[in-house]
Structure formats: structure tokens, C-alpha cells
Amino acid sequence: MQNPYLPYPVRIDEIITETEDKNLKTFKLVFLNPDDEEKFSYMPGQFAELSLAGKGEIPIGIASSPTEKGYLKFTVNKVGLVTTCLHSMKVGDIIGIRGPLGRHLWDTLKGKNVVIIGGGFAFTTLRSSIIYMLDPLNRTNFKEIHVIYGARSPGMLLYRDELAEWETRDDINMHITVDGTDDPDWKYNVGFVPTITEQKAPPGNSDTYALICGPPIMIKFTQPVLDKLGYTHNHIIMSLEMRMKCGIGICGRCNIGKEYVCKDGPIFTLAELDNMPKEY
């Protein structure tokens, strides 16, 4: 019997400090056993449990894309015991990884316009999705791609080099924004994500899906904007956060209604969420 609780051992290959507050670091992980990489076959939007021996596990969205071979990337915010310990680790240290966990909805998105709306450090799995869709082998599977991504300030944006590169391309429409800045050279938008969404996002129709990931307050104010733009609830896809342990729908704590957020989510359409207790 394969033990779904047993992590694959991985080595920290690179650590990048992403934001000016130094609370977000990206960890590039390489499997110790190359076979494990085969077994860890994932899609953007899924997550994994990072396992620190002696400390415990944390569920983190996968920031790399399956089109990027040879490594996995996770961008981790320093919050609790395990993430604090992870932030103090160095290149070469050994940790574990379990997954991929959670579902994805790429079958639904095939052949559609995709509008990605992200805020703050929740952009990680959205980065994975963008890289995946922009891959030459996949790009033809999608129509227009829009990205609205906001952070408090320019220094709090994740993956700034990649954002700049995407800005120069013509197969993706970037709408980067910050809440405010005193940088006179800032050449992108200033304003909250809901406002920019209202200005830049294409109207909703049966061929267009919105993927939202961000802090609750952003989601709260973006949702009415999408309603106004004509997005139906089954064309709005969101990600929930819950305290998790097992990640495979067994330990019980991320239960909402009859769903386990770890296994039946963490991605849900708003139409699905409408029928679930609002307990997240």
C-alpha cells in the first residue's frame, strides 16, 4: 500500500527573496530521487504539503508550472512555526514534499478566454497558470489571456522580472497595479484590484472564465464588479484557504459542507460556493 503521508525528499536548490518586506521567499526544490519527479505530476492550481522534519507540514500552492522541468517552486509567506523555520533554511537543506494535492479545472478552461485576477502573495498558483498557458505547446488551447495583478506597492509585487517580460508580449494582456506608490518611474496602474478589473477586464460571456486568488477583502469587492461585467457564477473560479493537515481529505479539519477543501478544492466555482456554508 502506498503511503500518502510519506513525503518525497527534496533539496533546496535556490532561495529568492521576493518582496521588499522580506516576508516572501521563493524556494526552488529539486527531488533527491529523479523517479519521484515523475510521480509528482501536477497541474497549475494544485498545491503540496511541504514537510520539515521536526517541525511539521504546511500546505502551499505550487508556483512553478509543469512545463518547467527539473524543479518545483514555492513562494512562502512567513507566518507560523513551519514557515518561519523554512525561511531560516539555506540552500542544500533537505525537506519533504507531498502531493500534488487538490483538483484543477483545466478541462473547463480549454478553448476559453482566461482572466486572471490576483492580489498580494496569492499570485503564486496564478503565476503557474500563466507560465503554463504561455508555453508554446499550450498557448493555442486558450483564447485571450488577461492578467490583473495588484500589490500594496511595487516592491511587494512577486516575480517582477517575469511581469516585465509578460508586459512586452502580445499574447497576454497585462494590467499590473499597486495600491499606491511614490516612485515617479512607475509606468503601470495605480488603484485597487476591483477598480482596475472594472476598467480593464473583458465583459463576461460563456467563453470567458475569471480566476480569482487574493485576500478576502479583494475578493469581496471584486465579486460585485464581475457580476456587473456579466460573469455568471459558474464562470468565476476561486481558491479557498483552510487550515489543513493531511491534504488528502481524511483528517477532517478543512471540511466545509460535504466538501474537503484540500481534496475537493481548494478551487471552487462561485456557483459551487453559493451552495456551501459560508464558513471560510
Add this chain to the structure above:
Amino acid sequence: MKYINIDKKSWASGLENLYENYRLFGPVKNNKHHVFKELSKGELPDLNYLNTLLSPKSIVFPQSETMFEYSLDESKEDHHILKEINKDYSPRALIGIRPCDAASFLLVKRNFDTPEYKDPYWLSAYEATIFIGLACSSPCSTCFCTSAGCGPFHEDGLDLLLVDEGKNFIAKILTPRGENFIKSAGWETEADPTAAEKIIKDMKIKAEEKIASFVSTDQLKNKSTTRLYDAPFWEEIAFACINCGTCTYACPTCWCFDIQDEVSKSSGLRMRNWDSCMFPLFTLHGTGYNPRNTKVQRVRQRFMHKLKYYVDKYSDGIQCVGCGRCIRLCPVNIDIRRVCDIMNNYGSRSRLET
């Protein structure tokens, strides 16, 4: 169907024989209560009991269980890599388990044995266990098994059903594993199937007649989840609750657990421990946000999970076998029978007083 007569005089010697092939577990009186524990050689289970204080779920799902071990010593080659632990999954027999508790294992199995993931610890222990039931001739006043999908002579989940007939037990063999068990004990006297059938049937009817409490569950499936969730009665139901974990720990069908690491110098263990939806920590985010921050929310989660979410998820009744332990042990007398009826009748014509 095959029936064996076990003369109580040969009970002890049979167990002695079984001890060679099985780890034996059974109810034993410990101070004031009956509890399930592993029997030492020569120790007999006390089958003269109403029901055990706690359910026997811990035989398959211990309150604390190690999952992995590892070394933190960086001079070791495999440091920080988690390793599986060898565990004793040799055959074990759970003797004298009540039919309600036996049924609970089938309910819980749905959680640990899913199409996508198998929990190796629970399943290995479960598969190593053979379930020797003891039919229940004197149900307690808090028992409502017959309206919770089982009953005092229920056979699901059992390999063998023992019926106490005074001087002897009639053993009804339900599976090949049960048959092996009987053989291993050396109990050979076959009973006349028709007569045995008749005796058991009569006793079963008598026992079922003694069940005095019931829940109504027929409407639960039809109710809207969000309407039940938003119903006004939860504040009143939850008022007395002190948010201890007694109900969940005593319950045979509660399965939630926590995973924790513990270390000693340079060696470490990953272990899992029972957890409870009654505890605020259960859902507390790292950021300090807690989606189930109030007592009312937590009480609602427990009952909604057992009586609605589970019903919707598996379409096979409630996540409860009617053993009545939570009713007997709740320090403040929150009664699942009452809650179940309130939920079942919510929005119907004859709404119960809330």
C-alpha cells in the same frame, strides 16, 4: 449459514487456543467502567457489560500513533528524510464488540479507504482485525441504534456474532474469517441451523422491542444544506456546550486527527493524534483568522457533519450508529437525539420546540 454452540465451560480454553494465532482484544472492567484493551494470556474478556465507556475505535485508530521516524543528525546520510515504521499488523481479534460499534467501522472506512487515497495505518489495522460481535440483549435507554441504521443484533461489519444463551453462546458465522476464528479456537459443536436461527430471531425481536429511543432522519437528505446551516436553532442547541472533546473522543464514528512532529535530541517522530471539531485550534489559520471561531459554529459543525454533510456525501444514512455514548458522557447533557429531530423537522409543519 453455519452456527456453532460454544459451551461457556470451553470458553476459556478456546481463547487460550486463539491466543496462539491472534492478538486478542476485549472489554475489561477497569475501576468502574468497561474499556477495550488487549488481553494478556489467560485474561478473559468480561462479556457481562452494557457497553464500554469509550468506543473500541482506538483498537484500529489509536488516540496517538506514530507515522514516521527520522534523524536530524546531519552526519547521517539520510538525515531529515522520513522513514516508515514497522508496525505490528499481525491478526487481531476484537472480541465482544457490540453490533453498533461494529457498524461504526464500516462508516469510518468510507473516510479512510477512498478511491483516491488509502490511509495505510487505519486500513492495515482494520484488515488485520476480525470482529467478533456480541449481540445486545439489554440495550440502554440512550441506545437508538435501530433508527440509526443498525440494531442490537445487527451483523454488518462482523465476522462472527455471539449470542449469549445463558449456559452457552451461539456463534453465527458470518464470514470465512469468522469460520477460521472458530476453528482456531477449537469450538466444533455445530448447532442445528433452524433451531439456532429461531432462537436468535426471537431474542432479536425481544431486544429490538426494548429499544426505547429513536431519531427521525428521513427528511435530512431533502433539506437544503445552507438553510439548515443558517437555521436559528443553533444558538439554543449550542448554549450549554462547553466545547470539550468528550463527544468526539467517545464517538465510534468521529475520525478527525491532527499531525504533529516530536523530537528527542537528533531523532524525530511524526505522529497523529485524535483531534476534535470542538476545539478552536482545529480550524485556526496561521494568520490568526479562524473561520469557526465561536462555540455555536463548532457545535453546528459537529452535528451538521454527522447528520447532514455525511448524509449528502454518501447517501447512506447518518454518520452515527446510535450507541448513545455522547449522550451518556456529555457533561452538559447535549443530546444528539434532540438535535437530530430538530434538524429533521426544521421547516416542516410539526416543528419541534427549539
Add this chain to the structure above:
Amino acid sequence: MSDYTAKIKEISARLLKEEKVEMVIGFRKGTVPMMNEPCFVKTPEDIKKLVWDSNCGINLANYLTGRKEKIGIIAKGCDSRNIVTHIIENKIKREQLLIIGVPCKGMIDKNKIISMFENEINEVSENEENIIVKGEGFEKTLNKNDVLQENCKICIHRNPAIYDELAADLLDEQKDIDRYEDVRKIEAMAPEDKWKYFEDLLSPCIRCYACRNACPLCYCPTCFVDESKPQWVGKSIDPTDTRTFHFLRAYHCAGRCTDCGACERACPMGIKVRIFTKKLEKDCLELYGWEAGLSLDERPPLDTYRPDDPEDFIK
């Protein structure tokens, strides 16, 4: 007891009718013998569910923590002392409360009575002196004083310490009670025997925290056993963790515990957990002359000091 119930109903009805309170917290008849369930009553029609008998052992002060309403609360001696403690510790305001004092004749020990019979008890009734227990094939009358909760037997504050209304005439308090015989017995043991004693005592503990949660004193937003940075105790049922939990819990109740017995009553495993809190109660009395919950004007012993406090244990 029926006259207690009648009087409680009468007072509660009046307080609600005159809108002096928004709710009355009391007990309703339980669904199993020897159990009543704490409940609230907000309308005069609901008054009928209130009861009072010898099964009201749960400490209702536990239900006051942080409440904002004007509340009528039914309080026996120990409850009232915990209400005093709650007021002192700013968990509720005196002005919010109308305390319906109940001079208490003691609560019966459910576990003890259950353990006296082989068969299940189906019905328990009572009169002034006796408890009548009925089950399948038996009926027995017990002297109430013989089956009181241990803490009630040695209670010396049966009358409420503060009250606004009374459900009955005040009682004579019990005199010449030796409250700490069991504690002294343990104190006299050798360290090794003490260790063994508590090991045996705590071996059935399942860490459900019923003792903690039944206690009106345990209202910390995060209990030390739930703290994670650092995490003081593990979450398994390791005996050292379990022992640490019980002793620290008791210590947190030092100078506050009224020996209401809620913890012991709540324990599903029947562990005599009062033996921890009683030690601290005894020491607070002996060292600082303190009994908890008797006065609104005195600070509890760990919130004050005297320059000449005993210190012979300090080098």
C-alpha cells in the same frame, strides 16, 4: 426541591416581565437521569422549562464570560462565588447581573450512583431527604447525604455569597468540616509514592479537556496547551504531557477555585481532578488566609502581596 423550582420560576418570570433582564440562565430538565442542561430563557412562555433539583451541579458562572446582555442568573453558593471572581476579573459587570441566589443542599454524584448498580438506571427522583433510583428489576431509596458530590459533602459556603433575590431561606452552613483530609494524605507520601499516585490517577485521561472547559475560571482566549510558539505540551496522550496539563491547569486556578466540582463532574473518565485544585486552595488558605469568591472588594492572592509574606523557602 419543587418549592425551589416554583420560586425560581416566579422570580424569573417577574424579572423578564419587568424587563429587568433580557435572559435568565438556569437549568432545564435533562434527557437522561441525573442530568440537567444549562439553558437560557428569554420569554415568559419559556419559563416553564426551568427546574431546580439535585442535578444542577454544572457551574453556571461559566456561561457569563464576556456576555453583554442584562442577565438573571441562578446561583448556588459555589456559582455565586465564581460570579464574584468573574466580576473581579472583569469578565462580567455586576450591574449586568441579577443574581437569583439558591441556598444549596448539595448536588448528587451521578457517577457514584451509577456505579452502585449493575443494571442501568432508568429513573431517579428525589424528596427532601432521599434519592429514589429505579431501573429494570430494582428500586432503591438512597439517603441523599450519602450520595452527594464529594465537594458538596465538605462545602462550607452553601449560601450564595452575593445575590439580589433568594429562591429559599438561607441555610445553616456546615461546621467543623475537615476539607483537606485527602490532600494531607498525599502531602504525607514519599515523592516516589506521590508520583505513582498521580500516574495511576491520570492514566485514564483522554485529554478531552472537559475539566478545563467546565471550569468557569478557564476562559483564556488561548489555553497554554493550545499555544504553539512555543508549544508547551504535546498533543498525544503522553503521561508527562497529561500530568503537566493537569498541574498547570490547577495552578492557573490558584486563589480562584471555589471547589464547585464542575471539573470532576465533567470528567467522562471519572478522574478525581479536584485533588489538584484542592491542594492550591488549601495552600492559599494556609499561607494567605484566602478563600475565593467571598468578597468583591478584596484582590485575589496572586494579584496582591504583603511585605511580610512567608518566604522561608527562599535562600
Add this chain to the structure above:
Amino acid sequence: MEDWEPRIVGFLCNWCTYGAADLAGVSRMQYPPNVRLIRIPCAGRMSPKFILAAFMKGADGVWVSGCHPGDCHYLEGNYYARRKFALFKNLIEYMGIEPGRLHFSWISSAESTKFASVVNKVTSAVKALGPRKHGIKAFTVND
């Protein structure tokens, strides 16, 4: 067990005993090396949790030292601490930990001689009891 040396955790108030330790050091006083010292801001900061955690993780003895009554840097922290310690010491002994394993003292920053002598006393008291037999948790939560 001939060469067994106890491990003792000492919690010292920053304003007095910790200074005395410094002074004892610069004065080249001799005292046993068995005590691991932890600086706390005031005896009043001392939580019983620290003591139990030390015992749980294997300390053979625990010693807490603060300012003499009346000398508290925060005026009255040690007065409150004294009551906490009195109750806690009794409780620890009640639990079954030998009286000689938990010590309290008042030592001012000038009393380096007393510091050395208390370390001596504490160490020999703990040493006389031998290693602890109970209540050490093999595996503990790591933070």
C-alpha cells in the same frame, strides 16, 4: 553513576542575580559548572511553565533567583513572584518531584559570594538526589 553531573537550569533576574553572576565571574570565584543560566527581566516574569518545561525536557534541578524584597527594579515584581513561587513550589512537591530539585533565592548584584555559595548549595542538593527517574519526556514538540 559516580561521574554523573546534574544539569540545572537557572533563571536569573537581569537586575540582580545576573549581575552577581557577572561579578562572581570577574572576581574569579569558583563554583560548579552545572547551572545553565537564563536571563529574565524580573523574577515576576518567571512563569511556572518555564519550570515545568525545564523539568519535562530533562533538567535535574531548577533554580530561580531575583532581587531582595524591596529592591525590585520594577518596585514590586518580586513580591508577586514570591507568592507565585510559594504556591508553585508546594505544588511541584505535591506532584512528586523531590523538594531538593527546585530552588529560589534572592541575590543582589553585589552579592557575588552569595551567588557562588547558592550555586554550590543548589548543585549539591540536586546532586545528592541523583538523576530524575520520572517525568522526562523522550520526544517533545520542537520549537
